[in-house]
Amino acid sequence: MFDFSIVTQWFHALLLSFLPEGVAVFLECVIIGLFLLLLYALLACALIFMERKVCAAYQCRLGPNRVGPWGIFQVFADVLKMLTKEIIEIRHADRLLYNLAPYIVVVASVLAFSCLPINKGMEILDFHVGVFFMMAASSIGVVGILLAGWSSNNKYSLIGAMRSGAQMISYELSIGLSIMTVVMLTDTMQFSQIVERQADCWFIFKGHIPALIAFVIYLIAGNAETNRGPFDLPEAESELTAGYHTEYSGMHFGLFYVAEFVNMFIVAGMAATIFLGGWMPFHIPGLDGFNAVMDYIPGFVWFFAKAFFVVFLLMWIKWTFPRLRVDQILHLEWKYLVPIGLVNMLLMAVIVVFNWHF
Amino acid sequence: MQFTLLIVVIITAIALVAVALGIGRAISPRSYNPQKGEAYECGIPTRGASWMQFKVGYYLFAILFLMFDVETVFLFPWAVVLQEMGVAGLVSIIFFLVVLVLGLAYAWKKGALEWK
Numbered sequence: 001m002f003d004f005s006i007v008t009q010w011f012h013a014l015l016l017s018f019l020p021e022g023v024a025v026f027l028e029c030v031i032i033g034l035f036l037l038l039l040y041a042l043l044a045c046a047l048i049f050m051e052r053k054v055c056a057a058y059q060c061r062l063g064p065n066r067v068g069p070w071g072i073f074q075v076f077a078d079v080l081k082m083l084t085k086e087i088i089e090i091r092h093a094d095r096l097l098y099n100l101a102p103y104i105v106v107v108a109s110v111l112a113f114s115c116l117p118i119n120k121g122m123e124i125l126d127f128h129v130g131v132f133f134m135m136a137a138s139s140i141g142v143v144g145i146l147l148a149g150w151s152s153n154n155k156y157s158l159i160g161a162m163r164s165g166a167q168m169i170s171y172e173l174s175i176g177l178s179i180m181t182v183v184m185l186t187d188t189m190q191f192s193q194i195v196e197r198q199a200d201c202w203f204i205f206k207g208h209i210p211a212l213i214a215f216v217i218y219l220i221a222g223n224a225e226t227n228r229g230p231f232d233l234p235e236a237e238s239e240l241t242a243g244y245h246t247e248y249s250g251m252h253f254g255l256f257y258v259a260e261f262v263n264m265f266i267v268a269g270m271a272a273t274i275f276l277g278g279w280m281p282f283h284i285p286g287l288d289g290f291n292a293v294m295d296y297i298p299g300f301v302w303f304f305a306k307a308f309f310v311v312f313l314l315m316w317i318k319w320t321f322p323r324l325r326v327d328q329i330l331h332l333e334w335k336y337l338v339p340i341g342l343v344n345m346l347l348m349a350v351i352v353v354f355n356w357h358f
Numbered sequence: 359m360q361f362t363l364l365i366v367v368i369i370t371a372i373a374l375v376a377v378a379l380g381i382g383r384a385i386s387p388r389s390y391n392p393q394k395g396e397a398y399e400c401g402i403p404t405r406g407a408s409w410m411q412f413k414v415g416y417y418l419f420a421i422l423f424l425m426f427d428v429e430t431v432f433l434f435p436w437a438v439v440l441q442e443m444g445v446a447g448l449v450s451i452i453f454f455l456v457v458l459v460l461g462l463a464y465a466w467k468k469g470a471l472e473w474k
Contacts, residue, residue, distance in 0.1 A: 025362070029362065029363070029366045032366055033366050033367075033369065033370040033373070036367065036370050037374055040374070041374075082382075083381055083385060083386070084385055084386055084387070085382075085386055086386045086387055086388060086389070087379070087382055087383055087386060088394055088395075089395070090394075090395050090396070090397060091396065092395075092396075092397060102375055102379075103371075103375050106371050106374060106375045107375075109371075110368075110370060110371035110374065111364075111367055111368065111371065114363075114367045124363060124367065125363055125364060125367060126360065127360060131434070132434060150409070152397070152408075153397055153408045153409065154397040154398065154399060154404075154408055155399060155404075156398075156399065157408075158412070162412060162416050165416065166416045169419070169420065169423045169427075170423060172427070173423065173426045173427065173430065176427075176430040176434075177430070180430070180433055180434060180437045183434060183437040183438060184437045184440050184441075187437075187438050187439065187440065187441045187442070188438065189434065189438060241398065246398055247397065247398060250386055251378050251379055251381070251382030251386075252379065252382075254382075255375055255378060255379075326473060327472075327473030330419060330471070330473055331473070334419075334422070334462075334466075335466070338462070339462075342455065342458075342459065345433075346451075346452070346455065349440060349447075349448050349451065350448065352440055352441060353440065353441075353444055353447070353448045
């Protein structure tokens with residue numbers, strides 16, 4: 001596999017050859033920040049466009065098709081429109097919390113996003129406790145949503161935020177339990193290590209039955225975690241106008257929207273990393289010619305292909321099922337997913353201890 | 359280097375929000391109207407404050423979540439060392455899980471998982 005750290009080391013040495021070390025590191029940090037911003041914004045645009053096209057296909061429509069070929073510039077036009085809309089300050093809101101909420105939501109999603117291993121040697125944040133850090137970072141987003149709903153001083157916002165909070169914290173348990181099965185298989189929590197261990201076989205094949213169950217639970221819980229699909233009642237537009245971001249307008253709203261879409265990508269990227277092998281190519285044992293061809297495809301192509309495949313699954317779920325009620329959502333989590341997750345975890349523990357995995 | 363990058367990522371995220379909102383505020387039109395400052399509740403004037411006591415059902419689920427989330431925190435280190443510990447790790451975690459499942463069963467029987 002192509003190791004991206006060769007490029008970063010070469011670039012570091014190049015900078016050091018004519019700059020003092022402090023300036024070189026600072027410059028690298030700026031470049032990393034710009035790269036992250038660009039990737040974040042472009043991915044959000046790509047996801048919004050994909051969502052519209054997939055939604056249109058499921059509803060037998062065409063979707064955006066006027067701005068540019070196949071409407072690919074529609075999202076950019078929308079961004080411009082959003083920028084030129086007035087940011088309305090409402091009078092009875094709690095100003096400080098109202099303005100703080102988008103910061104918290106976006107910081108949480110950028111932090112979680114920067115944990116994803118895109119290519120070998122291309123992880124931005126790669127802690128030893130990466131899985132832990134990722135879960136901690138993404139759970140900060142709930143605080144932002146609760147703040148947004150509470151500070152707006154609007155009943156729709158408050159109800160939306162409360163539902164969202166209850167739903168997101170509940171489904172976090174299932175995410176934790178299903179990720180834990182993979183941590184047991186790898187005995188590490190570092191994302192780059194988790195991907196390295198899948199060189200011979202992806203975890204969804206290696207851990208066979210429990211890994212498959214964990215993958216399905218992860219998809220359901222991830223869908224609920226991002227407030228999408230059949231679990232979108234925090235912003236159910238027919239009952240709550242727009243849920244927790246009812247009072248936000250213009251770019252204020254745009255940031256919530258972007259963070260929501262990137263959160264969906266984070267869920268998909270996590271699924272791709274821990275279950276589907278991250279940037280590892282698809283190998284069939286025994287077919288050396290086929291494996292050699294697969295090795296030529298660079299890692300980030302594999303990663304994005306897998307992640308977008310999972311994104312497509314999430315969109316498929318969203319546009320197929322009707323919205324659930326709040327009691328159904330909580331019953332599904334606490335009476336089905338948590339017990340199944342616990343039993344599944346125990347099953348995986350038995351399989352790992354007695355070495356019954358591949 | 360990792361923690362430097364963590365700070366870089368946080369600053370990047372804050373800059374993203376600040377720049378987006380800054381551009382929005384700079385180029386968007388402004389018009390003043392007292393009606394715009396009102397809360398949007400589908401055109402009906404707001405009655406009473408929205409900062410009030412809220413349904414206790416959410417609180418029950420938050421408590422249950424707390425119990426299980428702390429459990430996840432304890433289980434992750436165990437999951438990392440499970441392969442070294444072998445059968446001993448499996449047996450010891452079964453005791454832990456039995457206590458935990460008893461808690462869930464109690465909450466279930468008491469009706470804390472019902473949405474009323």
